[in-house]
Amino acid sequence: MRRGQxxxxxxxxxxxxxxxxxxxxxxxxxxxxxxxxWSTPRARRRxxxxxxxxxxxxxxxxxxWRALVNNLWFALGTIPISIAxxxxxxxxxxxxxxxxxxxxAAYFTPTVLPMIAVANIWLFFxxxxxxLLEQVLSLFGARxxxxxxxPETALACVTVVxxxxxxxxxxxxxxxALQQISPSLAEASALEGASRWTFFRRVQFPLxxxxxxxxxxxxxxxxxxxxxHIIVMTRGGPDNATALLLFHIYETGFKFWDSGYAAALTVxxxxxxxTVALGQYLFLERRIHYR
Amino acid sequence: xxxxxxxxxxxxxxxxxxIESAAAWLLAILWLLPLIYAVWTAFHxxxxxxxxxxxxxxxxxxxxxxxxAAPFARYFLNxxxxxxxxxxxxxxxxxxxxYAFARFEFAGRELAFALVLLQLMIMPDVLIVENYRTMSxxxxxxxxxxxxxxxxxxAFGIFLxxxxxxxxxxxxxxxxxxxxxxxxxxxxxxYVPLAKPVYIAYGLVSVSYHWNNxxxxxxxxxxxxxxxxxxxLQVFSSSDQGIDWSVICAATLMTSAPLLAAFLLFxxxxxxxxxxxxxx
Numbered sequence: 211m212r213r214g215q216x217x218x219x220x221x222x223x224x225x226x227x228x229x230x231x232x233x234x235x236x237x238x239x240x241x242x243x244x245x246x247x248w249s250t251p252r253a254r255r256r257x258x259x260x261x262x263x264x265x266x267x268x269x270x271x272x273x274x275w276r277a278l279v280n281n282l283w284f285a286l287g288t289i290p291i292s293i294a295x296x297x298x299x300x301x302x303x304x305x306x307x308x309x310x311x312x313x314x315a316a317y318f319t320p321t322v323l324p325m326i327a328v329a330n331i332w333l334f335f336x337x338x339x340x341x342l343l344e345q346v347l348s349l350f351g352a353r354x355x356x357x358x359x360x361p362e363t364a365l366a367c368v369t370v371v372x373x374x375x376x377x378x379x380x381x382x383x384x385x386x387a388l389q390q391i392s393p394s395l396a397e398a399s400a401l402e403g404a405s406r407w408t409f410f411r412r413v414q415f416p417l418x419x420x421x422x423x424x425x426x427x428x429x430x431x432x433x434x435x436x437x438x439h440i441i442v443m444t445r446g447g448p449d450n451a452t453a454l455l456l457f458h459i460y461e462t463g464f465k466f467w468d469s470g471y472a473a474a475l476t477v478x479x480x481x482x483x484x485t486v487a488l489g490q491y492l493f494l495e496r497r498i499h500y501r
Numbered sequence: 502x503x504x505x506x507x508x509x510x511x512x513x514x515x516x517x518x519x520i521e522s523a524a525a526w527l528l529a530i531l532w533l534l535p536l537i538y539a540v541w542t543a544f545h546x547x548x549x550x551x552x553x554x555x556x557x558x559x560x561x562x563x564x565x566x567x568x569x570a571a572p573f574a575r576y577f578l579n580x581x582x583x584x585x586x587x588x589x590x591x592x593x594x595x596x597x598x599x600y601a602f603a604r605f606e607f608a609g610r611e612l613a614f615a616l617v618l619l620q621l622m623i624m625p626d627v628l629i630v631e632n633y634r635t636m637s638x639x640x641x642x643x644x645x646x647x648x649x650x651x652x653x654x655x656a657f658g659i660f661l662x663x664x665x666x667x668x669x670x671x672x673x674x675x676x677x678x679x680x681x682x683x684x685x686x687x688x689x690x691x692y693v694p695l696a697k698p699v700y701i702a703y704g705l706v707s708v709s710y711h712w713n714n715x716x717x718x719x720x721x722x723x724x725x726x727x728x729x730x731x732x733x734l735q736v737f738s739s740s741d742q743g744i745d746w747s748v749i750c751a752a753t754l755m756t757s758a759p760l761l762a763a764f765l766l767f768x769x770x771x772x773x774x775x776x777x778x779x780x781x
Contacts, residue, residue, distance in 0.1 A: 213606070219684055220605035224613060227598035230654035235620045238631035245631070302525040305513055309526070315768055316529035319536065322764045322771070324713035326731045327753040330738055331539045334746055342538055374532065379775070386776040393509060400510035409511055435626050438715045442735065456627065456716075463630045464720055472630045479627055487622045 239480060246474035250467070257470070264474035274475065276450045277458040280365055284454060285433035287369035288376065293425055295373065296380035297418075301410075303381070304388045314385075317378035325375060329442035332371050333358070336443075358444055361451035368452050371439050376432060380425045387421040388414070423490070430486050434479060455479050543751040563751035567737075570748070572725050573755065576733035583645050583718075583729050584711050588704055590653040595703075598654075599662030600688050604674070614663075620656035629720055636721055647721045648729065652711065658703055665699045666692055702774035712760055730756045 246264050251257040268274050303314045320328065335342050336357040344354060357363050391414060399409045437457045440446060446453035446461065453461075456479065463472030513521045541553070543564070549557040567573070601607075602614055625632060628651070636647045673695075674687045682690060693700075715731040722728045728736070734756050738749045764771050 216605050217607035220601045220607035220610065223597040223601035223605070227594040227654040227659060228613060228616070230594070230650070231617060231620060231656070233635065234625060234632055234651040234654070235623060235628065236616065238628040238635065239619075239623055241631045241634075242628065299525075299528070302521060302528075305521060307513075307518070307522040307525050309522075311768075313525050313529045314772070315765070316533045318772060319533065319761070319764070321775070322709055322713075322760050323536075323757045324715070324731050324734075324760075326713070326715045326735055327757045328535060330734070330749055330753045331535045334542070334750070335535055335538065340746075342534075374535075378532065382772050382776050396509050396511050406511045431622065431624075435624065441716075441719075442739075460629065460716065460720075463633070469630055469634070476627065476630055480623060483622050483627065 242473045242476045242480065245470060246477050248470055250470035260470075264471050267471060268474055268478070273450050273453060273458060277446075277453040277455050278478075280451070280453055281434065281455045283365060284369055284372070285430065287366070288372045288433050289426070289429040292373045292376040292380060292429060293422070295377040296425065297384050299377065299381040300384035300388055303385055314381075317381050319378065320375045321379040325436070325438040326442055328375065329371065329439035332439070333443050336367055359448055361449050364444055364448060364451045368439055368443060371443070372432075372436055375436075375439075376429065380429070383421050383425055384418060387418050391417055427486065427490055431483065434482060455482075539750045539754055542747050543754050545747065547745045547747045563745070563747045564755060566745075566748045567752040567755060570744070571733060571737040571752070573730075573733065573752070575725055576728055576730045576756075579645060579727060579733075580712060580729040580731075583648055584708050586645060587649045587652055587711050588707050590649070591655050591658050591707060592700065592704075594654055595658035595662055596688070596693065598659045599666055600684075600692060602659070602663045603666035604671075617656045617659050620654075621660070625651035626716060629717060632717075633720055643722050643724050643727050645727055648718045648727070651717065655707070658707070661699060661703055662696060665696045669695055699777065701770070702777040705771060705774040709760055 247259060247261055248257045249255075249260045249263075299317045303310050303317070307313065334340075338344060338354060338356045338359065341357075343357060348354070355363070357367050395413055396409065399413055404412070434455060437454055437460065440452055440454060440457050441460075444452040446457050455475070459472050459475045459479065462468050462475060512518075542549075544559050544561070545557050546560055546562070598617070602610065602617075632651050633642075636642050636650075639647075641647045669692060673691050677687045677691050713731065714729075715735070718729050719732050719735065722732055725733075734752055737752055738744065
């Protein structure tokens, strides 16, 4: 094929996908930035340019700050715990334990269930008095506690749900990577007299680094994206204790219909995600060798 | 079982094996507990939803009540249409784009690819405010295509297929070209059949993602005719009429059942698909 012809073919093949990406990803990202500097159009007032007013409003918005802090705690809770659990699950399932296929299925099951459906189940799990958690705790003589209704415990409760949903999903990537590691490495380090812990720390874990990076990036994105269970279980309450950033955007945009301010909040979320992408590119890609 | 167990000097044995198995099973039971709990509640009368008596009477009443209380048949149809629409469009668009990236040399290719990858970070889930505006301008709010459109050009699908196409030997398509096949025929006759396992993997991942997707459908739909199952379930279980927990649990199981059944039947394919789709 001639060069010019090849270019025409290439772009024609790309065209449908690129057009839709431009319409639903690139343009909205740019439009978010533009709209964040315009006021929300109301019935009698047209949208006017207000510069950085929406961002000033954000600085004074206690719910925004609360949501941001909550989201950081949510991320700090879900990311390390779900990754550590995923690794532990993978190591167990990789060993020849009894009934490993059934165990693996049990770990993975939350991944295929809709978050919205399981959140309903967890809601009941946490219910005061009747919920399973309360019943079990009362056997041990613990005092009644409204887990989702108390600001101090609500965020931890929704974090647990997120960990439960994610860990089995991350497990399968570790499992696949563990099975790639050559058995001769284990034999060699056993000959050297290395303990199992040393073998894990010095051999397995470093070899799993690309997988850890992949899982980490996914976990970070999910920490800023998962709000289905918030909508079902707490609606951001009590007293905004479980409001996350995307949830605040959702409420601002579709409950109060303040699209200008919602756009400004989205910009913050986009900046956070862009930072993750940049960090991955600059810091991690260089330190990890891909196969 | 012994072949690999003897090879791996770090495989647990004796008491270590027992402890590790027990711990793994304990975690597995803990992991299944919410589901077991939901099954218990859904199959027993409401008065047993928080009382665990082995001989409590079983019933299907909760499922009947749930089915009759909301238009679940319509929701199932909507979700089925949605998932089919998204997957079929994704397969076509991603295949074409991946082919261009894998086998054509043209100016701007790298830039275009970077623009595609951007969507891996900035997903449609995050751009709800602007995408809602776009749908409203297009006049298609509250329709199944409006739910599907932002997801149709999937960066993930393009990336996955590009990687696969790149690993296929070029000699194959040169041979096809010598026989007079054009670029599209080469794609259909050589590339698509050889990438079949990847298509299956991507299909499973896409279907489970969109079967379970909630936030965006919640925002763009507000009628029974367009609502998928997830949104329908939420509307049903959050209504103020005081529905029994056991009925909500039944509805919850009902909406998850098709995927769950598919997973249990094709466990190996599911797990392998998710791995194949995730590891690049």
